[in-house]
Amino acid sequence: MAVRRSSVRLGVFFLFYVIYLILGAAVFSAVEGPNETDEIKDLKATRERFLGAHRCVSDEKLEAFVEAVIEAHNKGVSLLGNTSNEPNWSFGQSIFFAASVLTTIGYGHVTPLSEGGKVFCIVYASLGIPLTLILFTAAVERLMAVTSALLRLLVARFGHLYSVVYIRLVHLAVVFAFVVVFVFLIPAAVFVAIETNWNYLDSFYYCFISMTTIGLGDYIPGDDPHQSNRMLYKIATAVYLFVGLILMLLMVANVYDVPELNFGHYFRARNDDQATSAADDEHKKLHPTTATGGEEQQHRYTETVNRSYQKDPTHFDDSRYLTDEG
Numbered sequence: 001m002a003v004r005r006s007s008v009r010l011g012v013f014f015l016f017y018v019i020y021l022i023l024g025a026a027v028f029s030a031v032e033g034p035n036e037t038d039e040i041k042d043l044k045a046t047r048e049r050f051l052g053a054h055r056c057v058s059d060e061k062l063e064a065f066v067e068a069v070i071e072a073h074n075k076g077v078s079l080l081g082n083t084s085n086e087p088n089w090s091f092g093q094s095i096f097f098a099a100s101v102l103t104t105i106g107y108g109h110v111t112p113l114s115e116g117g118k119v120f121c122i123v124y125a126s127l128g129i130p131l132t133l134i135l136f137t138a139a140v141e142r143l144m145a146v147t148s149a150l151l152r153l154l155v156a157r158f159g160h161l162y163s164v165v166y167i168r169l170v171h172l173a174v175v176f177a178f179v180v181v182f183v184f185l186i187p188a189a190v191f192v193a194i195e196t197n198w199n200y201l202d203s204f205y206y207c208f209i210s211m212t213t214i215g216l217g218d219y220i221p222g223d224d225p226h227q228s229n230r231m232l233y234k235i236a237t238a239v240y241l242f243v244g245l246i247l248m249l250l251m252v253a254n255v256y257d258v259p260e261l262n263f264g265h266y267f268r269a270r271n272d273d274q275a276t277s278a279a280d281d282e283h284k285k286l287h288p289t290t291a292t293g294g295e296e297q298q299h300r301y302t303e304t305v306n307r308s309y310q311k312d313p314t315h316f317d318d319s320r321y322l323t324d325e326g
Contacts, residue, residue, distance in 0.1 A: 010267045075113055078225075092231025096222070099238035102128045103245055105210055107217035139246045140253055147175055147254055168258045179251045183211055183244045191221060194233065211244050 051059060072078070077088065087093070088110045100107050101121065112118045151171045158167055184207045191203035198206075198219065206219040222233045256262050 004269055006267050006269050013267065075111060090231060092222075092234035096234040096238050098124075098128075099241050100215065101125050102132045103213065103241055104129060105213050105215035105241065107215045107220060109217040109220050109223070136246055136249055140249045143246070143250045144253055144257075147171070147250065150174070165258075165260060168260075172254055172258060172261075175251055175254045179247050183247050184208065187240060187244070194227075195221060195224070197224065207244075210241060211248050213245070 047062070051057065051062065089097075093110070097110055099105075101124065112121050151168070154167050154171055155164065184204060188200060188203035188207050191206060192198055192200050195203065202219055206221070209216050209219070221237045222230050227233060259265075
């Protein structure tokens with residue numbers, strides 16, 4: 001059984017992917033490892049200073065308190081500031097959480113604590129995520145009409161000067177620049193102006209992590225307890241997530257619209273079947289006797305030639321025995 005060419009390509013690509021995964025792990029370990037070590041040293045020094053300044057607190061009691069704080073923090077509950085801070089499940093915060101669930105970003109900084117909340121989250125996401133995909137698909141389809149009109153305009157204006165492939169790449173570059181500016185650069189500047197503890201890299205990092213649906217949750221807009229208009233800010237951020245993801249999908253759709261950039265084509269098994277079928281068709285054109293019924297036609301031709309040759313072997317012309325199909 002012959003090995004499909006697409007399977008060979010997929011195997012090579014899988015090997016490359018594994019190497020890429022290992023390389024990423026090695027870089028993250030090398031870059032973040034020393035920082036983690038320094039943080040641990042600083043934290044231990046802070047703990048020792050606290051115990052030295054508060055002799056009445058035992059090491060065991062401090063350990064128990066820290067464990068309780070960490071466990072609460074992992075559930076999205078914080079004791080920073082005071083208990084008058086806006087709760088995690090206010091309406092604005094809940095809108096932001098629902099948006100992170102439906103868009104599958106899932107920051108993980110706030111999670112349902114009750115069993116009823118967990119069950120509802122499962123049901124809500126099971127219905128809401130497909131609805132979100134339908135909404136995104138419909139929106140991208142309509143936006144594609146706009147980008148397609150731009151492409152037709154470019155072809156009409158420059159088609160006589162440049163190849164269609166070149167024009168498609170220029171069109172894609174325009175769409176890419178639009179998405180980068182309005183999904184990453186401008187929102188990052190807005191977040192810098194609002195979040196006092198973020199620099200521009202932090203803001204751009206948050207936009208990228210969100211728009212790629214990685215959702216690490218290390219940077220969350222509006223989590224500062226002293227943030228003014230937190231509900232409005234959270235709702236506006238949720239709107240940004242929906243609009244930004246639609247524009248990201250629009251860019252991806254335009255990439256796949258360029259055949260030269262659709263690399264997934266090389267890994268599809270059915271392409272091997274199509275290539276084999278095309279090769280067979282070409283072979284039949286060049287060698288018609290191997291087509292359907294060709295063996296029988298060849299047999300009849302051979303018998304006719306033999307009989308004619310036996311009658312007059314010195315004046316044999318086979319052209320009159322050849323049919324149009326032969």
